[in-house]
Every structure is written in structure tokens, then in C-alpha cells.
Amino acid sequence: MTPNLRHLRVFLAVLDTGTVTGAARACHVSQPAASQAMARLEAEAGLPLLNHGRDGAGPTEAGRAFGRRLRRALGRLDAALGAVAPRLVLTATRAQLTALIAVRDAENFTLAAHRLGLAQPSVHRAVTQLESDAGRPLFQRNGRRMQPTRAAEVLADAARLCFSELDQAAADLGEISGREAGRIVIGAMPLSRSIVLPRALAEFRRLRPSTALSVVDGPYEDLLAGLRRGEIDLLIGALRQPAPVPDVTEERLFTDDLVLVARPGHPLLAAPLTVSALTGFPWILPRADTPSRAHFEQALVALGAGDLPRPALIECGSAILMRELLRLSDHIGCISRLQASAEIALGALVPLDLALPGSARPIGLSHRADWLPTAAQARFVAILRALGQGL
Structure with missing residues (x-):
């Protein structure tokens, strides 16, 4: 799913007000526009999110699960948008934020456009409009390098975490509809690659034959940064104890020497x-x-x-x-x-x-402190814990 941010805000307003009409009024859009937004959102989800009977538009089971994820995703994003400029909460689009992330990572419009598969003017226009609405520059040109401001860094990180949460929401909906969905991205430190991770992957694949898995290795600092940005779901390996940053939680699985x-x-x-x-x-x-x-x-x-x-x-x-x-x-x-x-x-x-x-040192897993795993991710963590008890 790649839903429109405005449609997501209308959906949350439906949950808050109880009706599409109330949501339209709260979001300052027409009732037909709100109804059309809900229809498109349900079409993308592939199952009903709202009950459309005479008793109002209360959420279905899928709608409740989806709404829980949306509040986490948009709560994080809106705090960052509002800190840059309050109006961005209403004007920023997914395309603009995607362009912001790409330019922040590449520090170059041409490279960012190449990574996104878009024309360079499209990416430039998206970032320029975001800066215009923000009323401030988000990048400083330094030769050929576009250096992000502190505001751009914070906003890009929040947007990436928001999009990661939306991916989690799509996985939740897949589970409710009875199919395997989503993916798990694992940051693997040296010990885990030869001991616990192969066993965990083999057991998980036996239970979940179709769930996408991705294993990323590299220096601890790079893996930690990816974890905090939402690019990686969990790290497995030697724990630092205490965790190096307050937004990361560590859990011991076993001890090695x-x-x-x-x-x-x-x-x-x-x-x-x-x-x-x-x-x-x-x-x-x-x-x-x-x-x-x-x-x-x-x-x-x-x-x-x-x-x-x-x-x-x-x-x-x-x-x-x-x-x-x-x-x-x-x-x-x-x-x-x-x-x-x-x-x-x-x-x-x-x-x-x-x-x-x-x-002797503790070996375990690390994840974001506020991480809410999908059913597949929770199953993988349970397998890791069971394996840790046997080591």
C-alpha cells in the first residue's frame, strides 16, 4: 500500500467522529470527497476497513488494526512536520517526503532521482515545494553536495519511520485477510551469522514459507543507524549494555565467551x-x-x-x-x-x-523502544528466544 496521507487523515477522522460526514467536516473537505477517499483506501487495503451500515461507519477488525498503526505513524510524522512549520501537517505529501529522504541520503538531486526512478526536475520540484511551504531552506548547497539542515535530517528520519509503520500496517492487514504479508529486515552482527540466525531463519521459513526476509550485515554503527531510521527491524548479536541510545531496547538471549x-x-x-x-x-x-x-x-x-x-x-x-x-x-x-x-x-x-x-558477554536482540512487531516479526522473535534458551 502507498496511501495518500490526506486519505489517511480522513480515515482517522472517521474513527474519531464515527461518521464520514463528521470526518469531512473535521478535515474541511466535502462529504463526497471523504467518501471517495475511504473507497480508495479500502480498495488499496483489499478488505473493508469500515462498516457501512445504518449504524454509522465504525471500524471493522481490520480498520481498528489499521487505525492503531496510523496513529503511531502520523503521530511521529506530524510532530516533526509541525516543528518545521505547522502548515506542513496539512500540505506535505508522500511524494515530497519521499523526495526529501532520497536527497538527504544521496546529497544530490540527480543521484536521488536515479534511486527513485524519477526525472531530476520532478525530485527538485518536490523538495522546492516542501521548502516553500516550510518557509525555510531544508538544504544548503556546498559545491555539488546538497547538505541537509538539522530540520531536514529530523523530518527525513520521521518520514522514514512513518513509512515503515505504514508498511507494518499493510502487513497487519495481510495477516487479517489470511495471507502472509510484509517482510522482516534483520541486522546481523558476526556471531549471529554463524550460530543463532541460520537456525532461526530455517525454523521461520518452515513455519512461514512465503514471508520476505532480508539479512543486512555491516559495522555496528551502520546497523544501529538503520534500525533507528526504520530500515532494519531488529539487530542480533553482541549487546552493548547499556544500549547506546535511549530509543533502542536490548534483550539478552544467551551468554557466550x-x-x-x-x-x-x-x-x-x-x-x-x-x-x-x-x-x-x-x-x-x-x-x-x-x-x-x-x-x-x-x-x-x-x-x-x-x-x-x-x-x-x-x-x-x-x-x-x-x-x-x-x-x-x-x-x-x-x-x-x-x-x-x-x-x-x-x-x-x-x-x-x-x-x-x-x-563472557550477553548475546541478544536490539530493536526500537517503541517497536510494535507484526505477527510475522513477533513469531521470528519468539523463535530467537526459544533458540537462545537452548544455547
Whole structure:
């Protein structure tokens, strides 16, 4: 569904006033225009949203679910629109806000138009009209770059979250009509990609064979930004504890610790292992900005080896790359015990007999604090929780 924002406002007015006539009066449109808006909205939804009998226009079950999502979506958007200019609540269109998001992301009208599949003048005109109604510029030209103002940043983020909520609304309607609908976008951090996520995806696909799934990986900061903007539904991986921002909630699923690993036949496996014996061997470690690396450094201090020489150091977040590097050299690797469990079981890696004290860390999921999952998303979270109890 890509409903007109004005139609959505009329629908909420119908819920508030109880009749289409009352909604028309509240929204300052004619009664035929309000009726036509409701007909188009129901046609897009694919099922009745209102009861059209003599007793008024009360919502159907689908209408109540749809209205709950709309209030969340438009409440967030209208607060941002009103902060820029009160009249934008009445004048801003979906096309204008979509153009704003694209230009904010691309910082260029031509690139934004290309991403949207539109002509550059159309995108330029949409943003210019939005700026005109706002009574202020939303971008500052800096050479070829269109630099968004703070107001543009806030408004683009609110619009993206609003559109994400509307996508959730369409998924809710699909569930009510008895079909799989919507999609789940998962931000996957390194540990989840090799342990819990494959199992969760396989179980979810068995139960929901048609629901669209998308897995996104990348640096934690990028995944967190995507989560907060509504591009990603939930993150799975090592928790930061406390959550880095107040609008994100974390939930522990299970606990993991770190283990030192090497190739079969590594020189350190030939004799009892001591901390001093690690001196002189090259290392493969998690990146410096990760919880795993912080836990590793803390464990070295606890072992009395905080200044342990590491003559050669490779920072790496890929278990596959680490495995191959260890296989070809005398490097020592530091990795999640669960992440390395398959390679250890197969004999491709051998754990060193040296515990890393205090390296236990919580693994779990993160989501927006006000996230209201669809039925499919709630089912996926339930699968994650069940899997976490078994790890």
C-alpha cells in the first residue's frame, strides 16, 4: 500500500467522529470527497476497513488494526512536520517526503532521482515545494553536495519511520485477510551469522514459507543507524549494555565467551601452555571498536599480560577469513566460542588451554523502544528466544 496521507487523515477522522460526514467536516473537505477517499483506501487495503451500515461507519477488525498503526505513524510524522512549520501537517505529501529522504541520503538531486526512478526536475520540484511551504531552506548547497539542515535530517528520519509503520500496517492487514504479508529486515552482527540466525531463519521459513526476509550485515554503527531510521527491524548479536541510545531496547538471549584458537599442529599445542608462551606469535583479533576486543583486552589484564607483545596483528570480524589465516600460519585467533564451535568440532581449529577470565558477554536482540512487531516479526522473535534458551 502507498496511501495518500490526506486519505489517511480522513480515515482517522472517521474513527474519531464515527461518521464520514463528521470526518469531512473535521478535515474541511466535502462529504463526497471523504467518501471517495475511504473507497480508495479500502480498495488499496483489499478488505473493508469500515462498516457501512445504518449504524454509522465504525471500524471493522481490520480498520481498528489499521487505525492503531496510523496513529503511531502520523503521530511521529506530524510532530516533526509541525516543528518545521505547522502548515506542513496539512500540505506535505508522500511524494515530497519521499523526495526529501532520497536527497538527504544521496546529497544530490540527480543521484536521488536515479534511486527513485524519477526525472531530476520532478525530485527538485518536490523538495522546492516542501521548502516553500516550510518557509525555510531544508538544504544548503556546498559545491555539488546538497547538505541537509538539522530540520531536514529530523523530518527525513520521521518520514522514514512513518513509512515503515505504514508498511507494518499493510502487513497487519495481510495477516487479517489470511495471507502472509510484509517482510522482516534483520541486522546481523558476526556471531549471529554463524550460530543463532541460520537456525532461526530455517525454523521461520518452515513455519512461514512465503514471508520476505532480508539479512543486512555491516559495522555496528551502520546497523544501529538503520534500525533507528526504520530500515532494519531488529539487530542480533553482541549487546552493548547499556544500549547506546535511549530509543533502542536490548534483550539478552544467551551468554557466550571468548576462546583462543590455533591450527592443528600449532607449536603451542606441543607443551603445557602459559601466558608467557604466547609472546612472539602473531594474532588475529576482533576489531578495536567491538565488545569482543574489549573483553579480550580486559582478559589479558586479568591474566597479568596486559602488555603482552603482539608483533603482528590482524583485525578481522570474519570467522571464515580467520579460519583460513590460522590454517595457513602460526597466528593465534580470538573468537567467540560458539562461533568457532563448528570448526572446533570438525578439527579445523583447536582451542588453546587458556581461559580468558571475564570474557563472557550477553548475546541478544536490539530493536526500537517503541517497536510494535507484526505477527510475522513477533513469531521470528519468539523463535530467537526459544533458540537462545537452548544455547
